[in-house]
Amino acid sequence: MxxxxxxxxxxxxxxxxxxxxxxxxxxxxxxxxxxxxxxxxxxxxxxxxxxxxxxxxxxxxxxxxxxxxxxxxxxxxxxxxxxxxxxxxxxxxxxxxxxxxxxxxxxxxxxxxxxxxxxxxxxxxxxxxxxxxxxxxxxxxxxxxxxxxxxxxxxxxxxxxxxxxxxxxxxxxxxxxxxxxxxxxxxxxxxxxxxxxxxxxxxxxxxxxxxxxxxxxxxxxxxxxxxxxxxxxxxxxxxxxxxxxxxxxxxEVLDRSKVEEARFREEKRAYFLQEIRAAAGTRRTDPYSILDAVVKARQDSEGLSKDVVDEVKRRFAEAEAALKGGM
Ligand SMILES: [Mn+2]
Structure with missing residues (x-):
């Protein structure tokens, strides 16, 4: 078999x-x-x-x-x-x-x-x-x-x-x-x-x-x-x-010349915001508890430093403002 x-x-x-x-x-x-x-x-x-x-x-x-x-x-x-x-x-x-x-x-x-x-x-x-x-x-x-x-x-x-x-x-x-x-x-x-x-x-x-x-x-x-x-x-x-x-x-398929740290970070950020939006879509009443859960998950799996977490929270505030704007 x-x-x-x-x-x-x-x-x-x-x-x-x-x-x-x-x-x-x-x-x-x-x-x-x-x-x-x-x-x-x-x-x-x-x-x-x-x-x-x-x-x-x-x-x-x-x-x-x-x-x-x-x-x-x-x-x-x-x-x-x-x-x-x-x-x-x-x-x-x-x-x-x-x-x-x-x-x-x-x-x-x-x-x-x-x-x-x-x-x-x-x-x-x-x-x-x-x-x-x-x-x-x-x-x-x-x-x-x-x-x-x-x-x-x-x-x-x-x-x-x-x-x-x-x-x-x-x-x-x-x-x-x-x-x-x-x-x-x-x-x-x-x-x-x-x-x-x-x-x-x-x-x-x-x-x-x-x-x-x-x-x-x-x-x-x-x-x-x-x-x-x-x-x-x-x-x-x-x-x-x-x-x-x-x-x-x-x-033939991977291009080293386009290695751009900033762009990689941007992709990660876009992905993260997408997760927030998706989570906010079904549990709209309490986005901050969703944020905490997501951050904790990332902290556990990736060992995020406090600086990174603070930055995430700052960006979350931005994302939330955008969501409220109907994005
Ligand atoms: Mn994989």
Whole structure:
């Protein structure tokens, strides 16, 4: 029985400044190739590691064209939500997002701690998952699952799982922290776009093949080629990475000359304001408690300093004024 894993597609309608291609066309090609790989290998299920979308509610026209490509899949698709799929890093908002809508419609199945079983009569596989939530890396609980009534347990998470400590300022979880605790035979992670080389420990496997789209022009992203992971469970655990043939070399699609710190900050600010507006739209009565929740989520996940928080609050006041103006 085979499974295909890919992650962090960040489907979006607009091309980031630092990319020289048309990202929607590029994504169509990539998703088409992923569907082809899944069908050619006759996988039993496709698993997405989260951040299917770049924002919780992207434009339906473009997204219809992109998500529609998954109709070509001959196997069911499973997913965990990423931080970009939800509002304010809060999993409780999932039902208000496009991903939540697709799950409600039955197009994609959300993986949770409640196991789903895939059984071909030869191998019985348990699937569980933990989507992104602002406190996911506060402790290891989201990464640890039990294994019941199956041959192989696969657990999928969207969190900062790393094979070694690379970030001083960001919360993360190391494979070393969970490898003795989890009973999953295979742990699949999304979130960290660069991915890491698989870790194999006492018959347990830990993977993050990296995002299939290179959104930043970080030097490591320019070198990296997007890939998916094919897992074969017919006799033991075998796997191989498949590089996407349609993916162009980094220097062809990523433009270093447009590295502009200010522009990056502007994108982050626009994204933040969008979250505020969306939250204010449904809980209009108390925007400041929404602000506090969003800021706290960001503080927890990104370790924001007080200066940054104060600046956020100042900009919130501006945004609120704009909202009252009917923007
Ligand atoms: Mn992501």
């Amino acid at each position: 085979k499974f295909l894993f890919f992650t962090d597609t960040h489907l979006r309608s607009t091309t980031p400044e630092n990319r020289t291609d048309d990202i929607v066309e590029t994504m169509k090609e990539k998703l088409t190739e992923v569907v082809q790989i899944a069908n050619d290998n006759k996988v039993s299920a496709v698993i997405h590691g989260g951040d299917l979308f770049d924002i919780p509610n992207p434009g339906l026209g473009t997204m219809g064209d992109l998500v529609g490509i998954f109709k070509g899949l001959e196997a069911p698709m499973y997913i965990v939500n990423g931080n970009h799929d939800i509002y304010g890093h809060n999993i409780a908002t999932l039902n208000r997002t496009l991903l939540g809508f697709l799950i409600a419609m039955g197009n994609i199945t959300l993986l949770t701690r409640e196991p789903v079983y895939v059984d071909d009569g030869n191998v019985r596989v348990q699937l569980t998952g933990a989507g992104y939530q602002y406190d996911i890396d506060d402790d290891i609980s989201s990464y640890v699952v039990s294994k019941d009534n199956c041959d192989v347990a696969i657990h999928t998470v969207h969190g900062m799982l790393l094979n070694r400590a690379v970030f001083p300022d960001v919360r993360y979880t190391l494979v070393d922290d969970i490898k003795d605790k989890t009973h999953a035979d295979i742990t699949l992670a999304g979130h960290y776009h660069l991915g890491f080389d698989e870790v194999i420990y006492n018959g347990k496997y830990f993977f993050n093949p990296g995002s299939i789209v290179r959104l930043s022009n970080h030097p490591a992203e320019i070198k990296r080629m997007p890939k998916v992971l094919l897992i074969d469970l017919d006799s033991g655990i075998a796997y191989r990475y498949i590089k996407l043939k349609c993916a162009k070399a980094g220097p």
